[in-house]
Amino acid sequence: MPQIRLQVEKLASTLVALGLVYISVDQLARLLGVSTKTAGRILAEMKRRGLVERWSKRTYKLLITELVPGEKEPWQNLAN
Numbered sequence: 001m002p003q004i005r006l007q008v009e010k011l012a013s014t015l016v017a018l019g020l021v022y023i024s025v026d027q028l029a030r031l032l033g034v035s036t037k038t039a040g041r042i043l044a045e046m047k048r049r050g051l052v053e054r055w056s057k058r059t060y061k062l063l064i065t066e067l068v069p070g071e072k073e074p075w076q077n078l079a080n
Contacts, residue, residue, distance in 0.1 A: 006042065012051040012064050023052075024059045 015023055029039035043060050046052045052060040 008046045022059055022061050
């Protein structure tokens with residue numbers, strides 16, 4: 001299976017741009033078209049980097065409230 005590198009900072013900015021404050025593992029999986037296991041790993045990495053905090057068993061709260069500086073459309077070029 002091919003591996004894709006994802007810029008979690010841009011992902012967090014995209015979620016903010018979409019108006020989200022909370023995101024569940026299931027929501028992220030559907031949004032990205034990945035398994036819930038992969039979505040959980042992504043959210044764990046975002047937590048490690050201080051972008052989200054665990055809110056409940058499967059839901060995280062975004063800790064950033066604005067776009068990454070210089071990003072007007074963060075959903076563009078999300079993957080490297």
